[in-house]
Amino acid sequence: MMKVYVLSLVAIVVGVAGLTAAASRQAKQEAGPIFVTQMPPGYRDWKLISVAHEEGNLNSFASVLGNDIAIKAYREGKLPFPDGAIIAALHYQFVPSADNNKAFGRDQSFVAGAPTNVQFMVKDSRKYAATGGWGFGHFNNDGKPVDDAFMKTCFPCHQKIQQRDLVFTRYAP
Amino acid sequence: MMKVYVLSLVAIVVGVAGLTAAASRQAKQEAGPIFVTQMPPGYRDWKLISVAHEEGNLNSFASVLGNDIAIKAYREGKLPFPDGAIIAALHYQFVPSADNNKAFGRDQSFVAGAPTNVQFMVKDSRKYAATGGWGFGHFNNDGKPVDDAFMKTCFPCHQKIQQRDLVFTRYAP
Numbered sequence: 074m075m076k077v078y079v080l081s082l083v084a085i086v087v088g089v090a091g092l093t094a095a096a097s098r099q100a101k102q103e104a105g106p107i108f109v110t111q112m113p114p115g116y117r118d119w120k121l122i123s124v125a126h127e128e129g130n131l132n133s134f135a136s137v138l139g140n141d142i143a144i145k146a147y148r149e150g151k152l153p154f155p156d157g158a159i160i161a162a163l164h165y166q167f168v169p170s171a172d173n174n175k176a177f178g179r180d181q182s183f184v185a186g187a188p189t190n191v192q193f194m195v196k197d198s199r200k201y202a203a204t205g206g207w208g209f210g211h212f213n214n215d216g217k218p219v220d221d222a223f224m225k226t227c228f229p230c231h232q233k234i235q236q237r238d239l240v241f242t243r244y245a246p
Numbered sequence: 247m248m249k250v251y252v253l254s255l256v257a258i259v260v261g262v263a264g265l266t267a268a269a270s271r272q273a274k275q276e277a278g279p280i281f282v283t284q285m286p287p288g289y290r291d292w293k294l295i296s297v298a299h300e301e302g303n304l305n306s307f308a309s310v311l312g313n314d315i316a317i318k319a320y321r322e323g324k325l326p327f328p329d330g331a332i333i334a335a336l337h338y339q340f341v342p343s344a345d346n347n348k349a350f351g352r353d354q355s356f357v358a359g360a361p362t363n364v365q366f367m368v369k370d371s372r373k374y375a376a377t378g379g380w381g382f383g384h385f386n387n388d389g390k391p392v393d394d395a396f397m398k399t400c401f402p403c404h405q406k407i408q409q410r411d412l413v414f415t416r417y418a419p
Contacts, residue, residue, distance in 0.1 A: 128354040185418040245358040
């Protein structure tokens with residue numbers, strides 16, 4: 074009798090927890106954008122889209138990679154990107170290369186230094202409907218996602234690139 | 247009878263041509279370094295090694311890619327690179343991005359502009375013994391290799407990076 078009682082209690086607790094999680098998810102979606110909280114596996118093996126450099130506070134080097142769905146859409150010039158497309162921006166410090174400068178005989182060479190963060194755009198037009206069909210993700214070098222306050226700045230800026238489905242990076246042939 | 251004669255003549259001509267080609271190849275190898283004269287197929291799909299920027303006259307953006315043998319050696323920290331490794335440096339103009347600067351609200355963003363050339367290092371320790379086991383290739387945007395005078399400048403510079411088997415680019419994690 075006791076065992077049945079305990080099991081029932083567990084069932085009730087699990088049930089309540091499940092309902093709570095679903096309700097919380099629902100509330101979150103209604104409350105605002107949702108973000109990418111897990112790094113897509115295997116992204117370091119993806120094909121190259123292009124490279125970029127930001128001066129100023131960022132002082133960053135980026136290599137922008139895409140999964141097969143993203144690369145196919147880029148190569149075919151297909152917009153908007155289809156669901157399943159994922160774009161990854163791998164950021165590094167922008168540092169001078171002592172080796173290269175020595176070989177060249179002058180200071181002109183910059184390379185990727187320590188990795189700083191990886192950002193993702195994941196296309197899922199239903200899940201991320203509130204942010205133009207794109208889920209945004211930002212993972213610092215420790216692999217952890219950053220807080221929602223930071224993440225809320227992604228969409229307003231990417232929204233400025235309506236003509237390329239919110240994607241800044243163009244494909245480099 | 248005529249047919250046999252014609253065939254014999256063809257055989258002689260082909261034979262002579264073959265010998266001439268072999269002799270010419272031999273002479274070339276003895277005369278100096280040999281270069282990569284064909285672009286390795288499929289290189290645009292290779293995995294990323296790293297990115298680089300050169301200021302000055304070059305004003306270039308590079309994405310450096312590797313075939314599977316090169317990537318494996320890089321990831322395992324294996325030196326010298328094994329035969330079959332190929333490294334490709336895809337060069338573009340280093341240009342400001344009007345779109346990105348507008349979105350950021352300040353001039354800080356540089357992207358890959360028009361492609362300028364693709365360079366290759368092909369590891370084959372026998373074929374390219376005269377140049378440290380690496381065959382060097384440089385193809386301008388028209389897909390054509392450049393002249394030998396230009397190509398002869400590759401090895402002397404790469405030779406300065408003995409500690410990394412003549413390869414400037416380090417792997418970006």
